[in-house]
Amino acid sequence: MKLMKTQEAVGQVLCHDITQIIKGVTKDAVFRKGHVIREEDIPVLLSVGKDHVYIWEKDENMLHENEGAEILYELCKGDYMSPTPVKEGKIELIAEKDGLLKVDDEKMRLINGMGEMMVSSRHGNFRVRPGDRLAGTRIVPLIIEKEKMERAKQLCGGTPIFQILPFAHKKVGIVTTGNEIFHGRIEDNFTPVILEKLKEFDTEVMGQTICDDDHEKITRAILSFIEQGADMVICTGGMSVDPDDRTPLAIKNTGADIISYGAPVLPGAMFLLSYYDGKIPVVGLPGCVMYSRRTIFDLVLPRLMADDPITAEELAALGQGGLCLNCDVCTFPNCGFGK
Numbered sequence: 001m002k003l004m005k006t007q008e009a010v011g012q013v014l015c016h017d018i019t020q021i022i023k024g025v026t027k028d029a030v031f032r033k034g035h036v037i038r039e040e041d042i043p044v045l046l047s048v049g050k051d052h053v054y055i056w057e058k059d060e061n062m063l064h065e066n067e068g069a070e071i072l073y074e075l076c077k078g079d080y081m082s083p084t085p086v087k088e089g090k091i092e093l094i095a096e097k098d099g100l101l102k103v104d105d106e107k108m109r110l111i112n113g114m115g116e117m118m119v120s121s122r123h124g125n126f127r128v129r130p131g132d133r134l135a136g137t138r139i140v141p142l143i144i145e146k147e148k149m150e151r152a153k154q155l156c157g158g159t160p161i162f163q164i165l166p167f168a169h170k171k172v173g174i175v176t177t178g179n180e181i182f183h184g185r186i187e188d189n190f191t192p193v194i195l196e197k198l199k200e201f202d203t204e205v206m207g208q209t210i211c212d213d214d215h216e217k218i219t220r221a222i223l224s225f226i227e228q229g230a231d232m233v234i235c236t237g238g239m240s241v242d243p244d245d246r247t248p249l250a251i252k253n254t255g256a257d258i259i260s261y262g263a264p265v266l267p268g269a270m271f272l273l274s275y276y277d278g279k280i281p282v283v284g285l286p287g288c289v290m291y292s293r294r295t296i297f298d299l300v301l302p303r304l305m306a307d308d309p310i311t312a313e314e315l316a317a318l319g320q321g322g323l324c325l326n327c328d329v330c331t332f333p334n335c336g337f338g339k
Contacts, residue, residue: 001054001143006045009037015056015064016142017088020048029087033066054142063146065089068139071149072117075156076137078102078163089139093121095132099164100125100306110155116140116148119161123339127302134162165306167201170232173225174208175218177237177247182212190236190290197297201305206230213238218250222282226254232281232304239270239286247284248272256282260312264319265338268296273310293330299338 001015013036017029030044031037037045037053045053056064063071066086073083073091080097084090095101103124111119121135128134174194180186191208198205206228209221218235225233238247248261256274261284263271272284281304289297299318303310321339 002057003052004055006042006050006053009053009055010039010042012037012053012055015054018045018048018050018053019088033064059143061146062143063149065139065142065144068117068144068149069137072111072119072137072139072152075111075152076119076135076161078160080164080166081134081162089142090136091138092136093134093162095128095134095164096130097164097166098129099127099166100302100308101128101134102163102165102308104159104161107156107161111152111161114148114152114155116144117152121162125299125303125308126333126338128164134164165308167302167305168231168307169202169204170305171204171206171230172198173206173222173228173230173233175221175225175233175235176208176210177213177218177235177250179212181237182210190285190287193290194234194236194285197301201301203305213246215246215250215253218247219253222251222254222276226276226280230280233276233283235272235282235284236289237287239272239284251282251284254282256280259310260315263296263315263322265296265299265322265324267292267294267324268299271296271300273300273315275309279307292324293326294324294332294337298332 004012014031014033017033018031019027020030021027030048066089069086069089069091077093080099081093082096084092084094101124103121108119111117117139119135119137174191176188176191181188195205206225211217211221222233235247235251238245251272251274252258254276256276259273259275261272262269267288268286270286274282276282285297289295300310318338321336324337
């Protein structure tokens with residue numbers, strides 16, 4: 001591109017959008033890339049502070065910002081996403097489906113570390129809905145080297161930075177434990193909370209089994225739901241380290257692979273995650289899920305519903321951001337909890 005005095009640019013082709021900003025009124029392009037400058041355009045250009053303009057000079061080794069933005073978008077987009085119109089080298093990604101957003105942190109860091117291009121996004125591992133903004137991309141200079149965009153492609157290795165994992169239909173069994181509930185000494189206030197959270201997803205609750213503190217009975221109840229075709233089993237009660245809290249032992253005795261008993265999240269430290277036969281989540285929920293507005297269960301449930309395997313390392317990484325501040329007005333997930 002070539003820099004030229006605006007008064008001398010009649011007949012030349014703009015190589016970038018010219019933006020006009022009027023506070024509280026507009027922020028938009030008065031002229032778009034590719035516009036051929038006319039005599040009557042000169043006063044308008046001067047009024048937006050453009051005493052000089054960049055004129056397009058074709059260079060086979062360079063790309064215009066909008067062309068680079070299209071490439072950057074292709075590196076970012078997964079299924080169920082659409083772009084906003086390219087504007088001033090910027091494109092945003094918009095969700096087209098309800099699901100779990102996955103972000104390849106390493107690839108995004110590599111792209112942002114290259115310079116002259118950027119990608120910013122919302123946090124991954126949280127639910128997104130159709131119409132949600134997922135990410136924004138931009139080419140920073142007006143033109144960028146073709147070779148640099150090729151290197152960006154190589155860094156991404158043919159797989160996108162962002163993915164949306166659709167939620168699956170789940171058949172869920174609920175196992176409620178505790179002598180106090182089994183013998184009718186207190187009302188079960190836990191299950192209604194679980195049912196309310198499950199309503200946010202495509203779930204079919206198969207039923208509820210109430211057990212006393214006999215760990216063998218709890219084990220049989222879990223396995224019974226699995227034999228009946230459960231895609232997930234949720235156990236409530238008996239998750240602390242008290243001698244008569246036997247739910248963790250009962251889950252272990254099903255043969256499920258224990259991913260973690262405990263998580264660096266408050267509320268939710270005594271959470272247990274396991275997978276039976278490598279694919280059916282069997283979870284133990286601590287009592288805090290019953291009375292706290294947001295807990296570890298809110299962080300893991302979307303991932304379980306999207307069949308996104310959770311590792312012990314990922315649970316361990318929740319420590320920073322794992323403290324719910326119990327705000328008077330809860331804005332989750334638009335807050336720092338779980339991030």
